[in-house]
Amino acid sequence: MKKNNSRRSFLKKATLGSAALTATPYVMGSPRNEKLELSRNYESISYEANDQINLGLIGSGIQGIYDTTAALKVNGVKLVAACDLYDGRHTRAKELWGDDIFTTRDYRELLNRDDIDAVIVATPDHWHKRITIDALKAGKAVYCEKPMVQRFDEGQEIIKAQAASGTICQVGSQGMSSLGNEKAKQLYEEGAIGEIVMLDMYNDRYSAEGAWQYPIPPDANPDTVDFDTFLGRAPKVPYEPKRFFRWRNYRDYGTGVAGDLFVHAFSTLNHVISSNGPNRALATGGLRYWNDGRDVPDVTITLYDYPKTDTHAAFNAVFRINFIAGGGGGGGFKLIGTEGEMEVGQNSVKLTRSKLGMVPGGYSMVAYTEATQGKIRESYAKKNLETRASKLNTGTTTWEAPRDYKGAHYDHFYNFFQAVRGKGPVIQDPTFGLRAAGAALLANESYFQGKPVNWNPTVMKLIEG
Structure with missing residues (x-):
């Protein structure tokens, strides 16, 4: 009933036309293209040195550097330490953030420091x-990169550790806090696309770098890389730099395309429609081109x-990834409903509403005599299935972030640090x-088992059998 009321509210506002659209920018008003600007207000406070949040980085690789760069744009945050198992990244961290930061191979040294309030976990x-659990037990607020876990059974342990510690823990799907997500959620709850029937997500890449063939530094060797610690609980193997610097290619350390890319889409989807997630998955695919030793x-x-x-x-969702897309790169995320569709990005939302054709046209009428066609048209006209109001509620509206938008990555860290300061939840x-x-992990489970798999999204457990 609530959803029906929201839909009626949306349609009522939509029929008011462009004048109402300006005053009420979360609805689309007329059968033509409209462009509107998204906005967000940030708290403006300058912090003294003793009020700043001291940050430690655990895993100073590609994502760790991007995370820290975004985090340090938030007022009142300072990086004091960085940890990595490759010595070259210690030097890089000092290049980026100053010679005075503390560097180490042992993350526990960061957790033992009293001057660190929060940590970024950007490891394999x-x-x-x-x-994450060690950091929570040490009383540190945690920003853990996605996917939160590599295995299904690990999640409950983190949930319990966070509850026991009472400390903030944010998962790092950085698009979650974006203006695009915020607007898409608002539109969906207003009934802008009617009832959702499908989600279409795809990510095309056409480069070695996009396929995780990251460069290996020339000074990498068993002395500059702590390979044994990197392996952790994974099977023991001889030193192999590809496994360390291209760990996403291996099931022992990563989660494949599902954990790296699907999880962003699930975060957005579940947030926008207030869902606990899917209950069944069926995956297929293969290793078509990048035969570089990877096993995903x-x-x-x-x-x-x-x-x-x-x-x-x-509804149904389709997730497609192609790391050898000959047509070039690109991606999309589209929610398709009974009355419209939304293309959602971090910086924009495009809402399209079309008129549903209910009256037969020339294709299906061709089999009848002219006299019969006339009677059919007369019969449909009496039903009044295509009203003027339905035509007014069509068109395309695009909401876009302004040029000076700080970005989704910034927003996710802003949300994290606001929570650390006690100003709301993550x-x-x-x-x-x-x-x-x-x-996301359901995709891997289905792919490697070669069959559909079932999941209970409420209690967050795999259903065996």
Whole structure:
């Protein structure tokens, strides 16, 4: 009933036309293209040195550097220490953030420091659980990169550790706090696309770098890389720099394209429609091109079933990844409903509403005599299935972030540090993080088992059998 009321509210506002659109920018008003600007207000406070949040970085690789760069743009945050198992990254950290920062190979040295308030965990996936729990037990606020876990059973341990510690834990799907997500959620709850019937997500890449063939530094060797510590709980193997610097290519350390890319989409989808996630997955694909020793596919297609809930109808989702897309790169995320569709990005939302054709046209009428066609047209006209109001509620509206928008990555860290300061909850806590990661891991489970798999999104457990 609530959803129906929201839909009626949306349609009522939409029929008011462009004048109302200016005053009420969260609805689309007329059958033509409209462009509107998104906005967000940030708290403006200058912090003294003794009021700043001291940050430690654990895992100073590619994502760790991007995370820290975004984090340090938030007022009142200072990096004091960085940890990595490759010595060259210690030097790089000092190049980026100053010679005075503390560097180490041992993350526990960061956790033992009294001057560190929060840590970023940007390690390979198989280290996320242990370091996150250790950090929470040490009383540090944690920003853990997605996916929160490498295995299904690890999530509950993090949830319990966070609850026991009472400390902030944010999962790092950086698009979660974006203006695009915020607007898409608002539009969906207003009934802008009617009932959702499908989600279409795809990510095309056409480069070695995009396929995780990252460069290996010439000074990498067993002395400059702590390979044994990197392995952790993974099977013991001789030193191999590709495994260290291109760890995403291996199941022992990463989670494949599902954990790296699907999890972003699940975070956005579950947030926008207020869902706990899917209950079934069927994956296929293969290693089509990048035969570089990796043991995860570079082309995948996964079909997901979402069950009916109080916030959405039953629907299907399609997740497609292609690391050898000859047409070039690109990506998309589109929610398709019974009355419209939304293309959602971090910086924009494009809403399209079309008129549903209910009256037969020339294709189906061709089999009848002219006299019969006339009677059919007369019969449909009496039903008044295509009203003037339905035509007014069509068109395209695009909401875009302004040029000076600080960005989704900034917003996610802004949310994190606001929570650390006691000014509201994080937008992606460990429970939410497990639901996003669990849904993504279903793709791997199905792919490697060669069959559909089932998941209970409420209790967040794999259903065996």
